Amino acid sequence: MAAEATRKAPARTAAGGGTPTAGATGTAPTRRERARAATVEEIKNAALDLIRDHGSANLRFTDIARTLGLTPPALYRYFADRDELLTALVTDSYDSLSDALDATRGTVPADDLDARFLATCGAYRSWAQDSPERFALIFGSPVPGYAAPPDGPTAVAGRRAMDHVLELLADTATAGRLGHPLVPDTEQATILAWATVHGFVTLEAHGHLHALDPATRDHLFTTQARLAARTAGLTPASP
């Protein structure tokens, strides 16, 4: 007869989290799984490069494919569509931010709370400067129709970044160095401090401070970080 349902549909997509070759959790990845993961990384890196050069709005599957020496349809083996790729990039960007903040933990003496706070602020800014495309993916204008799911990976990753700062402030509180007359709630104070630093960083990242020379910008940022520290509740140790 005809068409006896051969191949039963190519198992397209890979959507949620299950890759076609998804091995049981904990087992060593097979050669194929490693190759697949490597290709996924290649695709995401190529996409980030293109976003850096042309903006996330102009990201084209065709260009990614050309970069990798593939044809556009090949990418659909790894991402169901452009949105799924963007979602993965956003999630990765949150993780990248969290990693960058975590990395500062080891560079500053644990008992120097002011230094830890300022270093965290500086890491936030450095990360934005070094990964403008990731910063734009997270904090740039979001697509209204898209909207990440409330309990999705982006929400979790975002929470992780925030928790980093809260933990720092908790340490500060136990040291008896916390206290602010305007915002008694620690979490709310953290939000305002974050907003203070974020305002500077986002203006700078989007070129609205390009009139200032770099040295002045650096100086102003340090000042802004100090103001944020005060907002967060760190009482100035050395004024």
Add this chain to the structure above:
Amino acid sequence: MAAEATRKAPARTAAGGGTPTAGATGTAPTRRERARAATVEEIKNAALDLIRDHGSANLRFTDIARTLGLTPPALYRYFADRDELLTALVTDSYDSLSDALDATRGTVPADDLDARFLATCGAYRSWAQDSPERFALIFGSPVPGYAAPPDGPTAVAGRRAMDHVLELLADTATAGRLGHPLVPDTEQATILAWATVHGFVTLEAHGHLHALDPATRDHLFTTQARLAARTAGLTPASP
């Protein structure tokens, strides 16, 4: 024979600033010029509505045309291409912001400097909330390739918004109420204050503060505005 250069090319585009029916400066607009201006407004309004619903990245000429009951090619009589339309929208957005800030001038007693500053901050936030699409156009992730010309209309309009705040602080200075230990330069202090308020507004506009209920957000914003006032150099009158 054939093709005797009839119509000498349809005078397409309208790019820089000269509309096809551009009348001499100062003369009353003709009926046609008014009709054209009205159509331009219709196009821009339709575009803003679509941006609000679907994001600036998904703005389609086809959709704008459909909204106005036109065919897509008709829009090319008014804008050379999608980028030119977006440029116009960005410029308009800056003007909209400036107008919103200017409008607060009359609502607060001129001698109440704290109230004027807080009202300006509030106007900034209200404008962002009421015109999220305009806010996104100015402060959302810009297209890397695009980059407004340094002396272009967007730069001028942006400067106008900034001057508004500087003027306010100049009034404050003459009143002898200005002085800040951290940032002696008034313009730099303005930038930090702006960044402080902007950080809150942009986080809120992009949904990063959606976990907070509106009343709490309002309260926090007022606090942030007070902190910005202190950064700008306003010495607290009523602590």
Add this chain to the structure above:
DNA sequence: GAAAAGCGTGAAGCCTCGTAACGCTGATAA
């Protein structure tokens, strides 16, 4: 009233997204 300018349309070319059907390769299993 005639010429010109401006406006809008349908047709057409190019590019991108996304789907479908097919061949190849390496892994797996009898």
Add this chain to the structure above:
DNA sequence: TTATCAGCGTTACGAGGCTTCACGCTTTTC
């Protein structure tokens, strides 16, 4: 060892958006 199969990548294709072109209609201008 050989047959099968999952996964990968390709070509072919349809749908839809951007933009240009050639043309007709309406309004303004002389």
